[in-house]
Amino acid sequence: MDRFHELNAFIAVVEAGGFSAAARRTGDSQSGISKAIGALEKRLGVRLFNRSTRSVTLTDQGQRYYERTKPLVEEMDEVDGELTSSTRNPSGLIRIATSGTFGRLHVLPLIPELLSLNPGLQVDLVLSDFVRDMVEDRIDLAIRVGPVNDPDAVVRRVASTPLVCVGSRRYFEQHGIPKTPAELVDHNCLLYGGLVESVNWPFVGPEGRFSVTVRGNLSSNSVETIRAGVLAGVGIGLFAKVSLADELRDPDVITILDEFIREVRDVSLIWPKRRFVPARVRRATEFFAKALPQRV
DSSP: OOHHHHHHHHHHHHHHTSHHHHHHHHTOOHHHHHHHHHHHHHHHTSOOEEEOSSOEEEOHHHHHHHHHHHHHHHHHHHHHHHHHSOTTSOOEEEEEEEOHHHIIIIIGGGHHHHHHHOTTEEEEEEEOSSOOOTTTTTOSEEEEESOOOOTTEEEEEEEEEEEEEEEEHHHHHHHOOOSSGGGGGGSOBOEETSSOSOEEEEEEETTEEEEEEEOOSOEESOHHHHHHHHHTTSOBEEEEGGGTGGGGGOTTEEEEOGGGOOOEEEEEEEEEOOSOOOHHHHHHHHHHHHHHHHHO
16 A cells, blocks of 8 residues: 555544544545554554544554654655646745744744745744744744854854943933943843843953953843843843844934953754755745845
8 A cells, every 4th residue: 555645544543533534634435544554553563543333533652653753744744746737926825933032023024025035924923032942933034133042943144233231321320321231230130031130141341252240120031121121221131132122223222331342152054954945945045045134
């Protein structure tokens, strides 16, 4: 029996919840589905389903087999779809993940153009500062600012952005402007990361790189929160420049310690490491690779 037919029957039974429902879903007969599953189990030498008169459930081996084979079948469907339709007009859903502030400022404004150029695409934009598991969360493309430590991903650096240390005029009028990084220990520094009491901020001096341990009364795992706190005069923040955008042109926002800051953060496009990359993902990747450097 054809292995691909066996796999399709197996996945149909899992997702439909039974043999008769799988038969209706695939247009095959119930006996055909049953024979395919039987042949698959015989070939593998394991039982994939627990069967009763009322239900069909996966065994532990069946669950592992489903988790491994489902992505493979999806990739085969993608390849078939590309060969039977025009690759010049890719279509389908692409799930894009990026951080909240960067996404709002730089990715979201580009989405209308992406969709206009590729009318067959559908975009699901996930905005979160939490780094998503691309496979588990079915992310097709991630756009990240900062280091990427994922051995199971392909990383394409498309731009870079410097760090900036900023505060509001209101805050500096009350507390003074630090002239050296060491003076930050006497200031309220707002900490990105969430549930942190102190953070080391990186600087460069005549003798090379060094860091200063800073503290403050507000920390968050959201760049948007730290950004709002700085703009409201709560304290000083250290940001990738792309997270501030128009605020740096505001006379009430003051950058400090510029001569001590040399570090930059990469802006990267990331997708899961796999043999086949769908045309819709390649098209979106090329679009952002060209468009993002013009913004940042």
